[in-house]
Amino acid sequence: MNTKVSKAIIPAAGFGTRFLPLTKAQPKEMLPVVNKPTIQWVIEEAVDAGITDIAVIISEHKQSIQNHFTLDNKLEGVLLKANKKEELEKIQEVNKLANIEFIIQKEQKGLGHAVLCARDFIGDNPFTVLLGDTICYGSLNCTKALVEIFKKTKKSVFAVEE
Numbered sequence: 001m002n003t004k005v006s007k008a009i010i011p012a013a014g015f016g017t018r019f020l021p022l023t024k025a026q027p028k029e030m031l032p033v034v035n036k037p038t039i040q041w042v043i044e045e046a047v048d049a050g051i052t053d054i055a056v057i058i059s060e061h062k063q064s065i066q067n068h069f070t071l072d073n074k075l076e077g078v079l080l081k082a083n084k085k086e087e088l089e090k091i092q093e094v095n096k097l098a099n100i101e102f103i104i105q106k107e108q109k110g111l112g113h114a115v116l117c118a119r120d121f122i123g124d125n126p127f128t129v130l131l132g133d134t135i136c137y138g139s140l141n142c143t144k145a146l147v148e149i150f151k152k153t154k155k156s157v158f159a160v161e162e
């Protein structure tokens with residue numbers, strides 16, 4: 001059994017009705033926490049746990065998530081011309097985090113269905129699921145800890161919050 005965990009699914013296609021009206025046009029996954037959108041913190045946690053390939057599940061009205069992780073040649077050109085090196089590095093870092101693929105969940109049929117949308121992306125490989133709107137905090141990287149338990153037990157493992 002392959003126990004190398006290099007893939008992650010990040011469901012981020014929900015309507016976010018609990019946060020309305022804030023989330024009508026702005027995905028909750030894009031809400032800022034300090035200087036980054038929530039979903040960037042989530043992706044960084046996955047990368048820190050050894051994940052290299054990520055499928056983010058979005059809906060048609062959540063393109064801003066994809067835009068955040070996609071190269072923007074025009075913006076990069078403007079920053080380069082203005083000699084804004086630090087700002088340029090910051091946006092380039094986002095593009096280099098991991099191989100990120102975007103899958104559209106056409107109908108919002110729930111979290112389980114969102115995960116199923118990445119079936120072909122995952123194939124027979126072990127994988128992690130991180131919610132695009134949930135930041136885990138504490139000294140331990142939660143995903144890394146889950147991966148370690150999986151390597152020992154070779155069983156599905158999940159984290160819950162009190």
Ligand code: UTP
Pocket residue numbers: 011012013014015016017018019057105107108109110111113114131132133
């Ligand atoms: P939530 O339970 O927070 O659902 O989903 P929601 O629809 O986003 O929000 P509420 O309940 O209406 O306020 C947990 C995670 O699963 C994703 C969400 O985007 C969120 O990151 N999700 C949920 C999907 O990707 N697809 C779905 O159909 C439902």
